Amino acid sequence: MTDLAASPEGPALAAGRKVLVRLEGVSKIYGAGATELRALDGASLDVYRGEFIVVLGPSGSGKTTLLNLLGGIDTPSEGRIVVGGSDIGRFSDGQLTEYRRRSVGFVFQFFNLIPTLTAVENVELASDLLKEHREPRAVLEEVGLGDRLDHFPSELSGGEQQRVAVARALVTDPPLVLCDEPTGNLDEETGKKVLGVMRELGRKRDKTFILVTHNSVIGEMADRVVRLRDGRVASITVNETPAEPEEINW
Amino acid sequence: MRISRSTLKIFRDIRRSRWQFVAVAVVIALGVAIFIGSYGSFVNLRSSYDRTYEELDMGDLWFDVADAPAAVASDARAVEGVIAADGRLVVDLPVTVPAIGEGPIQARLSTLPGDDRPAVNDVKVTRGDYFTGPGQVLLEQGFADFNDVPVGDAVRLQSTDGAVIELTVVGHAVSPEYLFVARSERDLFTPPSSFGVMFVPYEELAPALGLDERINSLSLRLDPSVDAQAISLEMSAFLEPYGLGAVHDRDTQLSNQLLQLDLDGFESLAVVFPILFLVVSSLAIYTLLNRLVQSQRGQIGVMRAMGYSRGQVLRHYLGYGLVIGIVAASAGVALGYAIATLLTQAYGSFLTVPFISTQANFGVLAIGFAAGLTASLIAAAIPAWLSAGVRPAEAMRPPAPPAGRHMLIEKLLPPLKRLPGVVKLPLRNIWRAPSRTFYTAFGMAAGVSLVLVAASFLDSYDRAIDLQFGRIQNYDARVNFVAPFPTSLADEADGIERVRDAESLLEVPVELSTDGGRHATLLQGLEADGDLLRVYTPGGDRLEPAGGLLITTVVANLLGVEEGDSLNVRAVVPGAQAVSLTVDGIAQQPLGDVVFARLDTAQALTGGQPIGSALLVSFSGDPTPALESQLYALDGAGSIDFTSDIRDYLDELNSLFLVFTGVMLIFGVALGFAIIFNTITINTLERQRELATMRTFGTGIGRLASMLTIENVVMGVIGVVAGLPIGYALAQYFAQFYQNDLFDMPVVIYGRTYGIAAAGALIVLLLAEIPAVRFVRRLDLPAVVREIAT
Secondary structure, eight states: OOBGGGOTTOHHHHTTOBEEEEEEEEEEEESOGGGOEEEEEEEEEEEETTOEEEEEOOTTSSHHHHHHHHTTSSOOSEEEEEETTEEGGGOOHHHHHHHHHHHEEEEOTTOOOOTTSOHHHHHHHHHTTOSSOOOHHHHHHHTTOTTOTTOOGGGSOHHHHHHHHHHHHHTTOOSEEEEESTTTTSOHHHHHHHHHHHHHHHHHHTOEEEEEESOGGGGGGOSEEEEEETTEEEEEEEOSSOOOGGGOOO | OOOOHHHHHHHHHHHHTHHHHHHHHHHHHHHHHHHHHHHHHHHHHHHHHHHHHHHTTOOSEEEEEEEEETTHHHHHHTSTTEEEEEEEOEEEEEEEOTTTOSSEEEEEEEEEOSSSOOSSSOOEEEEEOSOOSSSEEEEEHHHHHHHTOOTTOEEEEEOTTSOEEEEEEEEEEEOGGGSSOOSBTTBOOOOTTTEEEEEEEHHHHHHHTTOTTEEEEEEEEEOTTSOHHHHHHHHHHHHGGGTEEEEEETTTOHHHHHHHHHHHHHHHHHHHHHHHHHHHHHHHHHHHHHHHHHHTHHHHHHHHHHTOOHHHHHHHHHHHHHHHHHHHHHHHHHHHHHHHHHHHHHHHHHTTOSSOOOOOOHHHHHHHHHHHHHHHHHHHHHHHHHHHHOOHHHHHSOOOOOOOOOOHHHHHSGGGGGSOHHHHHHHHHHHHOHHHHHHHHHHHHHHHHHHHHHHHHHHHHHHHHIIIIIIIBOOSEEEEEEEEEETTHHHHHHTSTTEEEEEEEEEEEEEEEETTEEEEEEEEEEOTTOOSBOEEOTTSOEEOOOSSEEEEHHHHHHHTOOTTOEEEEEESSTTOOOEEEEEEEEEOOSBSOEEEEEHHHHHHHTTSOOEEEEEEEEESSSOOHHHHHHHHTSTTEEEEEEHHHHHHHHHHHTHHHHHHHHHHHHHHHHHHHHHHHHHHHHHHHTTHHHHHHHHHTTOOHHHHHHHHHHHHHHHHHHHHHHHHHHHHHHHHHHHHHHOOSSBOOOOOOOHHHHHHHHHHHHHHHHHHHHHHHHHHHHOOHHHHHHTTTO
């Protein structure tokens, strides 16, 4: 792992922390020639263990592309994504699968739960992949759904569904959790609850959360805010005193 | 034991869409059941015949001789490789069976030892006893049953000196030589009302015929390891001085040959028809799972994002095929086994096979199970492969909506643009989603064509019977004579009351030969300008023999000859010379293997005498005992075959074919129903989001139902239109399996059958709309919206 003191983005923040993922000039290009589209264009970023990053930007700025690349569900056209000394951009499909299985958890805007599995079974769908994992029921209790274990997604509210998705992302105990507009489909009150759960678990379990959103207010609770514009990292702001989710309003 | 959550997902997904999965499973189960039912019956029947032959010491070789001393059997036993030899008398004689009537019928009397069981061709006594004393006769069971002749009744025959011998029916018996009773190769459909097989003690019949210590038939059982052909040649040479006639081995023994023809057709149908079912079933599963994979793109993306490998996703979606396959194949095996047992018992008892094997044939069950499972897995393989290839990032994105565009027809006919939305929208949907249109049309076409294939058997049979008895056989009775008669007898018959017309027929066994091969058949000589036995071309035009021959399409194909070609024709009678005759035309002959010529041509082949061998008679009204007596009174009349009896007998003979076909038809209808139901239901399910959205806009159920119906009906009509010619083509293909030298049925599908199949398919389509519309009515709009991305 790289020493964070050398990180251009926040020596003060980085003190004593380690880089989890390093992006070096990463681009994602769709099409070619006249129809070429650079969804991400030379993005560089160090992601530290245990931090809470909020990625902001307008539609089409490359937020989701960045998340997909970090999560190993898409591969970069240019640049390197270094994790534990290896460039995951050069990983085979099998290696990427292993990376996603052990190192990444996903939370999506539309929850993406399996409708035919109950809350606990949705979480177990992820935990089945690893011999060593956290107890699914315990994780669901941790996100406040101890009494909704056997409910199907259609029997849960949007906020509850999203908390199931958070539990599913955390049950394999990955160091990195990627959230794509996790509050985009929730009302403010519910959204804050979900963010609260994420923030708390991030701190308690030293997880890195990268949260992509349109909603700039959510940036107030981040350790760092990364702003994207036209596929490029426009700015990185370090938040010395992040707000608690219940303190922010949108 | 805890099952993995991905496996649990399979079961839950199946439960969620249970009716589609049930429909598909039914389709596979039917395919497996048809295979096991029909092929299992085939195997059971074959082993039943084999067991019967084994238990009753069926012969391996038969030799007909004019007259030989009984001692030749002892000589035959001395030949190396001969296990047993039995000499006997086999004669066709008129006998009177009072239970049937006072007029004679023709009986084949076959002798058995009076004091012991024969060493070759034993009989199984099914009622009563074997001979216990003099003056007894055993009746072949089928004959006794058909005519209700009980044990204890009498049979009368005449000895050569004119004395009437009365025999008592001591029992009913089944013989391995007469499991299928036919008078001869040329006269296959002999109704038991005018022909029967009877077993008489040798000691009784030989003196009555003045043939003490003489035999005219020798049968042998051979050591299985010896060369039967060599022994046949050796024995033929040995018997030559005694007037050697026909020599048969088991392959050419008439009953066995007919059963074998039947079995061969059965075997082919038992394999090919289920394959058709399973192929169609596979396509139904493919459609279902392909759409499942499409609808679960988001879920696949999530699973891949979680760390499920391609292989795991592939196995997951193969799992659906595996579950369907196991459940459906198991059900199919159970159903098929039951069908096989029932069919075998029905067929066996109809043919009076005494030893029926209905043991489970594990090989057949295993093949059926494996075929069902394989069909499911193959069908699941492509969707599963596609699912594994879904890139997780792409799967996360909602699919781009299919391009909306104006229909070509709208461009060509601009007024169509002004159609109301309730019509225009569904029409555009058909255009917009070509794969859905294709699947729906395919489902309909598959359903319609399967029904047509099964129905074609019934229609073809009906047409063949209609052709044979409505057009070709224009006579009401055929009087067979024990010896050739002068054709002037026809005038005498003409004079009988109620007789409208009588014509002489001369039947001559002939051998036809060309450079391409030879074929033994029966030549029927028809009176010039006669109208009681007509010949038609396959196109339905009447044919009249000129100086040459009219041959059937079967014979034409066998010998590779066409109209205008020449054939060498030799009557199979001592001293006859071959003559060259021209083929005057090619005829369609549904039943039997015959060729036709003018009466004088036939007479020329046998020495030129003005003789006939049978009289064809037409009369007004139904056959009566009085008319029968008058016909029997014609000099030399041996037996009378009434056309109505033959027709009834044929229907009975074919009843099992018809039952089997009926079962196929029911299965075809069930399969068609399942496919159509499935297609329509999936069509609705996969669009629940679109339908929910329209309902949230305030579109009424009635309007949605109308739009769905218009869309499905248009797609259904496309499918039906495609299915009709496909069905006909498949029927043509399947016809080869039930056509042979003896049965040449034209392939026919009646217009009304097309109509019923098409209307039935559209009715099923409309019925399938009911659950679909109910589904739309019950759509839980918030739930659908909540699950929108899953």
